[in-house]
Amino acid sequence: MNSALDQLRPTAVAKRLTSVRLGRLSAAAIAVAATVGLAVAAAPAAQAGGPYKYASGMDASNHTRAAVCAADLSVRHSRGGSAFNYLYKYQTFEIWGVDAEFGSEWVYGFAYGNVNAPGYVQNGWFC
Structure with missing residues (x-):
């Protein structure tokens, strides 16, 4: 039987993520992605680092x-x-x-x- 750490190896994570079909993420796939830092994010905003100072x-x-x-x-x-x-x-x-x-x-x-x-x-x- 595989340990919890073996299931978090990059190859195991890749296998789980590629097993997801038709764009539906199961709770297990989301948990694995979040655990290893593979967060699904929206496109960054134009001022992602801001807000910055405006000149007057x-x-x-x-x-x-x-x-x-x-x-x-x-x-x-x-x-x-x-x-x-x-x-x-x-x-x-x-x-x-x-x-x-x-x-x-x-x-x-x-x-x-x-x-x-x-x-x-x-x-x-x-x-």
Whole structure:
């Protein structure tokens, strides 16, 4: 007879999970998946790591230099345009203006780090 630990081996778990048919998970298969960390999850949200700080008009008037908290942040020549480069986590962006016309969705300023150029970034990804 197999012990409880033998039933949790990766090969045993794989056999149990592949025995599930037509998308129906039995209670035993769910328990095994949860035990070994194979949780069934929905698609991650766009701001899975957030919520992060949004730049404001005060940041623009003070030319605040804010760190990026997102894994990467697209730098664009125009609002919503094509990205010409990316800022990566903890690189900085000096805020020159917050675009109130579009609900403060876009921020204009200077991207430091590997970019070193002015441009627009999406608001809401600062530390």
